[in-house]
Amino acid sequence: QSVLTQPPSVSGTPGQRVTISCSGSRSNIGSNFVYWYQQFPGTAPKLLIYTNNQRPSGVPDRFSGSKSGASGYLAISGLRSDDEADYYCAAWDDSLRGPVFGGGTKLTVL
Amino acid sequence: EVQLVESGGGLVQPGGSLRLSCEVSGFTFSSYWMHWVRQVPGKGLVWVSRINNDGTSTGTADSVKGRFTISRDNAKNTLYLQMNSLRPEDTAVYYCARVGATGPLWDYWGHGTQVTVSS
Numbered sequence: 759q760s761v762l763t764q765p766p767s768v769s770g771t772p773g774q775r776v777t778i779s780c781s782g783s784r785s786n787i788g789s790n791f792v793y794w795y796q797q798f799p800g801t802a803p804k805l806l807i808y809t810n811n812q813r814p815s816g817v818p819d820r821f822s823g824s825k826s827g828a829s830g831y832l833a834i835s836g837l838r839s840d841d842e843a844d845y846y847c848a849a850w851d852d853s854l855r856g857p858v859f860g861g862g863t864k865l866t867v868l
Numbered sequence: 869e870v871q872l873v874e875s876g877g878g879l880v881q882p883g884g885s886l887r888l889s890c891e892v893s894g895f896t897f898s899s900y901w902m903h904w905v906r907q908v909p910g911k912g913l914v915w916v917s918r919i920n921n922d923g924t925s926t927g928t929a930d931s932v933k934g935r936f937t938i939s940r941d942n943a944k945n946t947l948y949l950q951m952n953s954l955r956p957e958d959t960a961v962y963y964c965a966r967v968g969a970t971g972p973l974w975d976y977w978g979h980g981t982q983v984t985v986s987s
Contacts, residue, residue: 760912793973795913802963802977803913808970846913850972856927857903857915857973 761786762847764860770837771868778863780830780847786858790850792830794823797844797862806845807832839867870894870976872964877981884954884985890947890964890978898922898942901967903974904949906960906983916962917949932958954985 763781770776780792792810795803805814807823810830820838824831830847847860876888890902904916917928917938926938937950947964961980968975 791972802979804977805970805975808973808975812970814970814975848913848973856918856929859913859915861912 760861761851761854761858762849762860764845764847764863766861767864767866769866769868770834772837772839774837775833775835776837776865778832778834778845778847778865780832780860782828782830782849782858784828785853786828786849786851787825787830788828789852792823792825793848794821794830794832795846795848797846799844803846834865837867841865842867870966872966872976872978874962874964874978874981877962877983879984879986880954881987882955882985885950885952886954886983888949888951888962888964888981888983890949892945892947892964892966895966897940897945901971902938902940902947903965903967904938904947904962905965905974905977906958906962907980908960914960918967919947951983954983956985959983959985 768776794807796806797803810825811823820836822833844862846862851858871893874890901920903918907913919926919938923940935953939948963977963980965974965977
């Protein structure tokens with residue numbers, strides 16, 4: 759049981775926009791930054807979004823992040839087949855005194 | 869180029885021990901906090917432990933507290949995870965990850981090392 763709640767799966771067609779939600783609480787997302795990671799099968803997670811809405815260099819601007827209250831959101835526009843991956847949200851949790859993750863969302867491009 | 873390379877994983881019997889290493893290059897290791905995160909194949913990510921840049925402060929998840937110890941050798945650019953009293957539920961891929969300027973969470977991850985606890 760993950761501390762942060764994500765939908766297990768989302769899907770979209772090429773060119774479409776999809777949004778992945780990440781629901782937390784006051785002790786994590788409500789008072790700390792949200793991060794998003796992309797993971798392909800058999801590989802390490804890759805940083806996609808940091809501090810709620812910042813993209814590292816090299817990450818396309820098709821990926822965007824936002825936060826509202828105790829929830830974070832990852833939006834992917836102009837969906838491409840190579841966006842098919844698992845996406846994880848993460849945040850520091852003040853009560854647990856450590857980072858917590860969402861259970862991951864599998865993105866399927868139809 | 870930032871690189872993190874884990875090693876030391878393998879098959880161990882329940883109750884046994886392993887020490888994982890994470891050798892880094894491409895950045896000044898002694899300036900960065902580091903973490904271990906694990907993942908059961910096909911499942912989600914779970915935080916294990918963290919250490920500050922000079923090794924004077926650590927934190928560990930309750931699930932492994934008292935059994936796992938994180939440490940580092942800045943002279944050798946290496947992070948460690950000593951795992952004792954291993955249980956089948958510790959079976960996972962273990963990743964080391966760096967907290968960069970984008971912190972407080974991670975910007976770079978290693979490729980992972982598989983730990984299997986089974987008789």
